[in-house]
Amino acid sequence: MNTQVPPDNTAGDGWSERLFGGFRKTSERLSGNLSGIVGKTRLDDEQLDHLEDALIMSDLGPRAAARIRARLADERFERDADERAIMEVVAREIAEILRPVAKPLDIIAFPRPQVILVIGVNGSGKTTTIAKLAHLFQEQDYSVMLAAGDTFRAAAIGQLGVWAERVGVPIVRGPEGGDPASIVFDAVKAATDQGIDALIVDTAGRLQNKRELMDELAKIRRVLGRLNPAAPHDVVLVLDATNGQNALSQIEVFKEVAGVSGLIMTKLDGTARGGVLVAAAEQYGLPIHAIGVGERIDDLRPFNPDLLARVIAGIA
Numbered sequence: 547m548n549t550q551v552p553p554d555n556t557a558g559d560g561w562s563e564r565l566f567g568g569f570r571k572t573s574e575r576l577s578g579n580l581s582g583i584v585g586k587t588r589l590d591d592e593q594l595d596h597l598e599d600a601l602i603m604s605d606l607g608p609r610a611a612a613r614i615r616a617r618l619a620d621e622r623f624e625r626d627a628d629e630r631a632i633m634e635v636v637a638r639e640i641a642e643i644l645r646p647v648a649k650p651l652d653i654i655a656f657p658r659p660q661v662i663l664v665i666g667v668n669g670s671g672k673t674t675t676i677a678k679l680a681h682l683f684q685e686q687d688y689s690v691m692l693a694a695g696d697t698f699r700a701a702a703i704g705q706l707g708v709w710a711e712r713v714g715v716p717i718v719r720g721p722e723g724g725d726p727a728s729i730v731f732d733a734v735k736a737a738t739d740q741g742i743d744a745l746i747v748d749t750a751g752r753l754q755n756k757r758e759l760m761d762e763l764a765k766i767r768r769v770l771g772r773l774n775p776a777a778p779h780d781v782v783l784v785l786d787a788t789n790g791q792n793a794l795s796q797i798e799v800f801k802e803v804a805g806v807s808g809l810i811m812t813k814l815d816g817t818a819r820g821g822v823l824v825a826a827a828e829q830y831g832l833p834i835h836a837i838g839v840g841e842r843i844d845d846l847r848p849f850n851p852d853l854l855a856r857v858i859a860g861i862a
């Protein structure tokens with residue numbers, strides 16, 4: 547549990563360096579495994595096996611790893627199996643996996659508001675991501691409202707309140723233990739009355755009780771649907787990249803309990819496990835809206851598949 551809101555320090559940038567830092571272990575592991583291969587005259591099956599293993603160990607998952615292996619085998623590095631040339635092929639194939647899922651979260655709903663339900667386990671960066679999204683939409687001249695649908699913990703309500711104030715957006719909230727569906731109901735009515743463009747709804751993420759979570763999210767959906775049959779327009783799952791393969795099982799569970807329309811992966815600045823993004827794209831094909839690369843309000847970045855592919859391959 548985290549109740550602290552980090553200081554609002556938006557000065558400086560260097561986000562791409564942080565991103566590269568986050569993927570350094572992934573790319574180092576890959577190139578480390580390549581060192582025995584470089585200098586040989588050709589990529590044979592054994593070397594391809596090593597490379598495939600390295601890709602799996604880097605959290606890219608067996609399917610993406612097999613796909614990249616097949617591409618490398620096709621390329622027939624007969625003579626010049628140098629590391630750079632191999633990594634160029636790896637990056638190209640990763641980019642092809644990532645490109646189809648890159649899709650920003652656009653505000654297009656009519657009538658307004660566009661209702662964005664944000665789901666994910668506690669600690670995944672959900673609250674911070676909501677604040678970052680609110681900030682991003684505001685920068686695009688959209689009006690934003692937040693709904694504190696995680697009523698399970700007073701701290702969660704308070705933390706979202708601090709962010710709302712900081713970003714300068716209204717928030718609809720109720721008491722700890724209140725009914726999330728009724729808060730969401732009030733929020734949709736308020737947002738509709740005030741002509742708000744985007745209503746971002748926080749939800750509880752207690753995975754230890756799947757049934758309860760499922761019931762709660764289903765109830766929120768029912769209430770939303772009563773006010774606006776198209777709502778929620780988006781169900782965004784926030785995933786913490788440092789969880790590695792565990793992030794994949796979270797997709798599985800939340801798809802089942804809530805239906806997921808898109809993903810935001812956070813903490814790609816500090817993780818050795820960012821390769822899981824590729825596994826998620828290959829396995830689920832869900833849109834990836836953005837990535838989190840830090841704790842500051844402007845640390846939500848567009849998902850750029852070509853850049854990420856090169857970062858993972860260590861050749862950006």
Ligand SMILES: Nc1nc2c(ncn2[C@@H]2O[C@H](COP(=O)(O)OP(=O)(O)OP(=O)(O)O)[C@@H](O)[C@H]2O)c(=O)[nH]1
Pocket residue numbers: 547548549552666667668669670671672673674675702705812813814815816837838839840841845
């Ligand atoms: N390094 C880094 N930290 C992040 C990022 N996103 C969120 N965090 C941090 O992760 C921690 C958890 O984030 P929250 O937004 O509080 O997560 P939550 O899912 O709402 O979790 P609870 O507050 O426990 O409900 C906080 O310390 C955030 O500052 C990111 O992209 N990079």
